[in-house]
Amino acid sequence: MDNQFFTRSQKVQNIIKGFNLTRSLFVSSILTGNAYTGKKSLIRYLFPTITFADGRDQKNIEQLLENQNELVIFNFEKLSNVENLDFSNKRIIAISNYISNERTIDSLFAFIYHMPSLRERPEDVVALTEHFNREIKSKLMIEGDFTIDLEALDISAETHSLRRSLYREAFIYSCSDQDIKSILHRYLYEHMEGDSDYKTYLPLYEKPLIEAGLEKFGSQLKLSEMLGINRNTLRKKIHELGIN
DSSP: OOOOOOOOOOOHHHHHHHHHHHTTSOEEEEEOOTTSSHHHHHHHOOOTTEEEEEOHHHHHHHHHHOOOOOOEEEEEGGGGGGGGOOOOTTTEEEEEHHHSHHHHHHOOOOOEOOOOOOGGHHHHHHHHHHHHHHHHHHTOOOOOOOOOOOGGGOOTHHHHHHHHHHHHHHHHHHOHHHHHHHHHOOOOOOOOSTTTTHHTTTTOOOOOHHHHHHHOSSHHHHHHHHHOOOOOHHHHHHTTTTTT
16 A cells, blocks of 8 residues: 655645655654654655664664664654664654653754644645545445534544544444434443433433534524424523533
8 A cells, every 4th residue: 555645734845845855865864743743654655665663662773773774763752872872874764752852862863853733734634634534434435425513623632533533523424313322222221320310311312402403493492393392391401401
């Protein structure tokens, strides 16, 4: 499978340009940034033939440095005794979630790049959403387009949480009545344990019903008519359930 990297961010394009300009040089570079911002994917896209090694395996890294002139070290922050590593006449590309010792990093690397977070790359959120949606539709065998609640998109953990939130949205979209019943059945079976369970779990049905109805029909009067209940009863339910 071909390596792919999706970006529309000028900041990321500048990082790509920097790596491409030094592609033929035996100099060392480090790419830092939050976890799940696409650092490893970017380097694999740019340098698909270079050996990748995990910084959590110190012994393996030391052996590879003795025998290879080119190496990508991910989880670089996990290495110990970094100041003793010899990168002379080698092309070493390090990938790190953070920099713990700036002086050591400056002495080891000729170029230091920082991968911006998705909050700094809104255009990439759009690009990645489109990419993940194609992946999701294929894996979940969803035909046609499904509506995405943009407020439900979670980028707190970068691409990791973005993908997860999109899968959740796709599942919600594709749920059948039987799926919903099965989810409720399993949840209630695992959590029911007291005499007041009816009162405790009734909001699982009532709150989304009323919230969706208010959003869809726009008024309490119209919703009370659609639900076939007294308007005062509906108003009381709205207050009890804490619906704004």
